[in-house]
Amino acid sequence: DTAVSQTPKYLVTQMGNDKSIKCEQNLGHDTMYWYKQDSKKFLKIMFSYNNKELIINETVPNRFSPKSPDKAHLNLHINSLELGDSAVYFCASSRGQINQPQHFGDGTRLSIL
């Protein structure tokens, strides 16, 4: 079974639309993350949740709103999509925030037309 799963794998949509990406982990971890990977493969943290509470928000535009209904899920909703939002978005999870490896999903490739 996949440990960290994201849906959808691919998302193609037009500028101005609103879309959501879902993430679920079955590892029993209490911390979850969203990362953005640009075309140059650079990975950068966007958000982090611990036990459903937001703990990291790395200057991400307000158009991005994460939601964690429970410890095993962290969804990402994006309003008014822009061309610059095109990227691969990765969900990850870890057992705690300190000295614990983060385990990643296989990403959602978002393409804005």
Next chain:
Amino acid sequence: GESVGLHLPTLSVQEGDNSIINCAYSNSASDYFIWYKQESGKGPQFIIDIRSNMDKRQGQRVTVLLNKTVKHLSLQIAATQPGDSAVYFCAEKRGNTPLVFGKGTRLSVIA
């Protein structure tokens, strides 16, 4: 600001040879380091980690070396195989601050 970087953006090795991927970090307060492998179309896959109170850690065919004096991290892969071809990232962390990734090194294994 503080950053993590890699000396070599690409590395080509012959199958069966050992590979060494290097990473420099600038924050002397970093206390936890991770190496990830990312294959095409996949997410980063955890390879090995090391805490700042260690200078070497071994896994299956992989060894991570940490030199805190010169703020250098390396990943050694023994007997490199075609399946090792991927982009490798180092990442560093301080306590509960965010994980900071380096730019990545592409490893190509020549059969």
